[in-house]
Amino acid sequence: MRARQGRLMAMAGTAVLAMVLSTTSACGGDDGGKTKLTINTFGVFGYTDLYKEFEASHPDVEIVETVSEYNDHHNNLVNHLAAGSGAADVEAVDEGFIAQLKATPEQFVNLNDLGASDRESDYPAFKWSASLSADGKTQIGLGTDVGGLAMCYRTDLLEAAGLPSDPAAVSALWPTWDAYFKTGRDFAAKNTGVKFFDAGTNIYNAQIFQLDESYYATGTSDVIVGSNPKVKTAFDTTAKAISDGLSAGLVAFEDEWVTAMKEGTFATITCPAWMQGYIKENAPETAGKWNIAEIPGGSGNWGGSWLTIPAQSDHKDLAYELVSFLTAPEQQTRIFKETGNFPSSVTSIKDSAVQSFTNPFFDDAPTGKIFGESAISLEPQYQGSKHGAIRQAMEHGIQRIEQENQAADKAFSESVDEAERAAR
Amino acid sequence: MTIATPAHPAQTTAESAPAARETPRRQRRPHSTFRRIGRATVPYWLIAPFFVIFTAFGLFPMLYTAWISLTDRDMLRPDAAKFIGLGNYTDLFSDEFFWNAVGNTFLLMAMSSVPQLAFALILAHILNTRLRARTLFRMGVLLPNITSIVAVTIVFSQIFGRQFGLISWLLDTVGLDPINWQAGEWTSKTAIASMVIWRWTGYNALIYLGAMQAIPKEHFEAAAMDGASTWRQLWHITLPALRPTIAFTALISVIGQIQLFTEPLLFDNSPGSVSGGNSHQFQTLALLLYEESFRLHNFGYGSAIAWVMFLVTMALAAGAYFVTRGTSRLTGGSR
Structure with missing residues (x-):
């Protein structure tokens, strides 16, 4: 009887301990070698083939894209920033939300620190300044496209x-x-x-x-x-x-x-x-x-987007490599031909391949x-x-x-x- | 019990008697107090996991929410939060969107709870009669309840679609104008109430069925012998006997309805909208809470809504408690 009672006590104690532990310990999973780089987008960015190219040149990287509805995407991003975790390594931001997000530049990696300042001359002034913090010091995103009308x-x-x-x-x-x-x-x-x-x-x-x-x-x-x-x-x-x-x-x-x-x-x-x-x-x-x-x-x-890197990302340098690859003028030209998203890079806009392009889908x-x-x-x-x-x-x-x-x-x-x- | 297990009886006889009697007792005493305390605390240990978890994930967030509801706090700038006392609550009571949500919540509660419990009662009565494949039907009524709520809502949203919906299509085939379910004050609420009814009728029917089976068969047999139809039996025997059960299900359903969220959120098929329709015609309290907190990022205001919802739920639960206590005392007294 004593033994049984002791076991009962032990069981109760273990149960408490186990529940407390299981709820507090984070699940630190390590999934076999490859670094997982996450990117959250909305609508049609047309990046699927570019991810494959990036993965081919970075064999140890796996890119995981999650596409959400426009409003859901941006509200999730804000919630994840506020929570301090949950955001992807690269987050797309549309013109409709960039003003709100650049008001808290500390939530994002300053891309100028990673070399983005070299890209300033390749963007129209309005595109560059729209994602620049009020004090002009922090660049939170590199432009992907402009909407036009x-x-x-x-x-x-x-x-x-x-x-x-x-x-x-x-x-x-x-x-x-x-x-x-x-x-x-x-x-x-x-x-x-x-x-x-x-x-x-x-x-x-x-x-x-x-x-x-x-x-x-x-x-x-x-x-x-x-x-x-x-x-x-x-x-x-x-x-x-x-x-x-x-x-x-x-x-x-x-x-x-x-x-x-x-x-x-x-x-x-x-x-x-x-x-x-x-x-x-x-x-x-x-x-x-x-x-x-x-x-x-x-x-x-109307619209046009930027790619940003939340400050909470664990792979900032790698994320920047991906962002600069995806927003490079030649990729913007390519995306334009494939999806219609108009480039925001001056080099790409002036490229004759863009200037002379006709879209077969639109007659x-x-x-x-x-x-x-x-x-x-x-x-x-x-x-x-x-x-x-x-x-x-x-x-x-x-x-x-x-x-x-x-x-x-x-x-x-x-x-x-x-x-x-x-x-x- | 303290003398139930003398250790090594063979050895104690071999050694000097007084010493043998002394030492084990001295050794045993701390053991026995430990055991006594242990025995007394076991139940507490066993229920502790619930309270530990409740404190961490129920009580603490609740109190923290109460604190936040007294501040003006933007979700993205927690540092800029400032204490404003009951300011959020006074704003709330003069906010027409809040009163609109209160009205919608209670209307939806009435529109879904009443038919749902009535249908459940009828369904339970039918399931309680001799049917072929009884178990199959009894399990079957629970299916809507175990289906994913998101799946249910998406299917219903298609049924109630604006231009290409099933009902609009049926109306069109008989030459009637399609109904814009989302847009109307009453049509939207009807659609949402139907989802709730679909989901919870079977669940309540099973609870009623359980209670019905506890009613002595003799009552029904006697009534049948006197020529009472099944519907008369339902009205005069089953219903009075089920009164406490009905009060219980009504309370559970009302508490659930105050928190109604997923159905109105997903029924609004305007992409990304959390406002419960263009005129907020089906925005419930939970949806308003979500919009304020996670769309407009007014965490303080959202927390105030959460606390008002909590207090309303408590008040309703207390009210229901007194009502059920009253009824059970009545039935108890009549026996």
Whole structure:
């Protein structure tokens, strides 16, 4: 009996100890020789072949890429930075989040310390400074691509409505947004069963990204989303287009949007360079049915990314080798040809291979010229730290108009309230 | 027990008696106190793992959250946090998004708990009758509950899809307009409530079934002999006997519903959105907590929401405790 009791005590004690130990000890696994280099991205970066090349030149390295949805990717990154662990060795960051992240440069490796300062002259000033800390000392990322802005359209669907389909003629249809919407009304009058554009948010955002100043007063943290008349104009014209029946009422980037892209239920879509990759990836069967015209209302930039190295990475030097390999001008040229993502390296932009490139998926549209011209004339728009949250609040308003038939004025004032709350 | 195990009886007789009697006792005494203490503490050791783990992963985070809820704290800049007392709580009570989430949470609670428990009761009643392959059906009703919640939500989101969803497609085939489930105040809540009902009805049915089987068969036999139909039996015998069980399941379901998170999060198929629809029409408290903490990075404010949720849950649990105590005393008294 004593023995049994003793064993019982011992068991209880061991159980406590085991549970405490198992919860506190970290699992320090070592997986056989190869160094695992992790990279987290979103959307379509098109790096798969480049990873293989890097691994071939670094036999002891294994690259593991995790691709997530855009918002999830960036929010996970912020959460992992705050937690102090969990971030990958290389993290892609989009223009929509770079302002927020460079506000805490201590969370990232200063790439200038690893030799990135040599690359400064190869980037347009706006691209280099967008990922530079406020004091100008810490460079948190090297640019991969710039978005630019254009308008992709289905040649067959425009023709079906009796409209021209040649890029020059199509561009001539819509020098301004008003002209674009008028074309849309003509298109809708033909009742082809197809809507003019995919989603109000894509049309609204394109107009916002063309402004020199949108949600924040330039250089400050003053939120002007409710008082900037140009924001209101972009919102109202989009609302009008929706009530005129031009929108397919999709939620951009959701599953049904992808399905609609395959089914061809809309004729035009706002096309930053990276959108070409989305279309090609999601609707490969529509090859040759697309072409690209100029965006109404002048040039602008939507998106474009950087590769960063979180300070918590265990393989900083190796990670930098990978980042400088992936962002090198020749790789940017190659990615542009493969996915459509437009280079952010001046060498690459000026490369004749880029300038003369035509994209077969888009009926041999001269994408090198189309995006090249807007990339050169680019004026960066100032973005404050909560720009992304404000943008989402405004998008909610557009979607309320689109899907719940909310009146435009009410949608705008509710969205401004939500945006100001999010930015507080 | 102290004299139950004399060590080496053969040797003690060989040596001098008093010494032999002295030494083992002196040796044994610390042993026996140790044993006595040991015996008394065994139960505590056995339940200790729970409390150790609860302290580390339950109590400490809870208290730490309480502290954070008194600060203005940006997730990315913990150094810049400053103490603001009850500021987050006063903000919270004047925040229309908070009250919207409270309303949504309680509406969804009512819309899912009531039908779920009613269906469970009917299902249990049917399962309690003589069926072929009874065990198969009884296990079968639990399947939705053991299916991954993410899988369930994704399937339901496809059923309730906006333009290419199953229901919209069916409506279209009979010439009706498709329903934009996500957009509407009531349609979105109906869709989410249906996911909760689907998931938890079988689970509650099994609990009811267990309780039903504890009801003496004679009651039913007597009622049947008097000509009562099965539905009358359900109403007049089963239901009164199940009252404490129903109160228990109602409490568990209500507590679960306050924390409703995965269904509304994944039902929102606007990519990356955590706002519970464009008008926040299905944003629950847990979803608002998530948005504030992990999207807008207001950790202090998020923690305040967490504490309000905790207090509401405690209040409901306390209320349910008194109600069930009341009912059990009633049933006890009538016996």
